[in-house]
Amino acid sequence: MMKKILLVLDSGDSALLARDYALQLAKRHQCALTALALIDGAPLLEGEAMPPGGFAYRMARDASMEQRWLDNARGLLDGVRDQAGELDVALASVLAEDGRPEDELVRHAPLHDLLVVSTDSHLGESERPHDSRWLENYLLNPARPMLLFSADTVLPEHPRCVVLAYDGSPCAARALQQFVFLGLAHDLPRKVIANHTDPQEAERLACEGAAYLAGHGLPSEPVALTARGSNSQILIAAADSHGAALLVMGAFGHNSWKERLFGSTTRTLMKHCHVPLLMFH
Structure with a gap:
């Protein structure tokens, strides 16, 4: 049963959507929520050619940027604190400005059951280009599902419904287990999607995943696919066509989906999935 959620705050549109979703999730499941505001100060430490007398200018410029990022992070924390109060959600807030973003996730995630985050992250202010490489770094060895x-x-x-992608790999099996444990969207019907060039193997995999869920009181419909083409587009299309509220997947193994973690499928889903994506490596 889920008890604690870690929410990474940011200023992008999808980050605001993630914030609202996490607040409602915490209220529905009666969970405690931790809001984490991350600042990536790495750009301030990068070497830069300066003209004579330019060092003082850079120091003043960097101090101004850092203060602007801090003010923005504090504003995000104030906003979520007000919303949590209105919803009667227990909230703890953390401002992390000294470490690398992925290191802060490694430090805080083990104290929680679920991490909620947007890939449209700016780590300071909305004018900065969004960058999800720190998320990829964290997902190489995550402590908790995301x-x-x-x-x-x-x-x-x-x-x-909820769509659960299953390829028979250990990562996919763990993703199903986390879905059961967390209790996300258990009020909706479930469809276990398996894709393979062999129709019988696709059916076997879909039934295997559905059988696991049924054993935990979550009857599910197995859906066998023999689609060809981009794996990411197959999954996005399946979630869209079934009207999914949530897509659940693990890191792809070497069988039907033929992708390793952060192959093209995972990166595309992280950037373009139309519904919330529950991932666990």
Whole structure:
């Protein structure tokens, strides 16, 4: 049963969507919520050619940038604190400005059951280019499952089900286990999607995943696919066509999906999935 959620705050549109979703999730599940505001100060430490007498200018410029980032982070924390109060959600807030973003996630994630984050992250202010490489670094060895919101995520008004991608790999099996443990969207019907060039193998995999969920009181419909083409587009299309409220997946193994973690499939889903994406490596 989920008890604590870690929310990474940011100023992008999908980050605001993630914030609202996490608050409602905490209220629905009666969870404690930790809001983490990350600042990536690495640009301030990078070497830069300066003209004679330019050092003082750079020092003043960097101090101004850092203060602006701090003010923005504090504003995000104040905003979520007000919302949590209105929803009667227990909230702890953390401002992390000294370490690398992925290191801060490694430090805080083990104290929580779920991490909620947007890939449209700016780590300071909205004018900075968004960068999700720090998320990729964290996901190489995550302590907890991650609920991701991409720049293309739109919450459906009338969701019909949860779609769970299953390829028989250990990562996919762990993703199903985390879905059961967390209790996310258990009020909706479930469809286990398996894709393989062999129809019988696709059916076997889909039934295997559905059987695991049924054993935990979550009957699910196995859906066998023999689609060809981009794996990411197959999954996005499956989630869209079934009216999914949530897409669940692990890191792809070497069988039906033929992708390793952070192959093209995972990166594309992180950037363009239309629904919240529950991932676990």
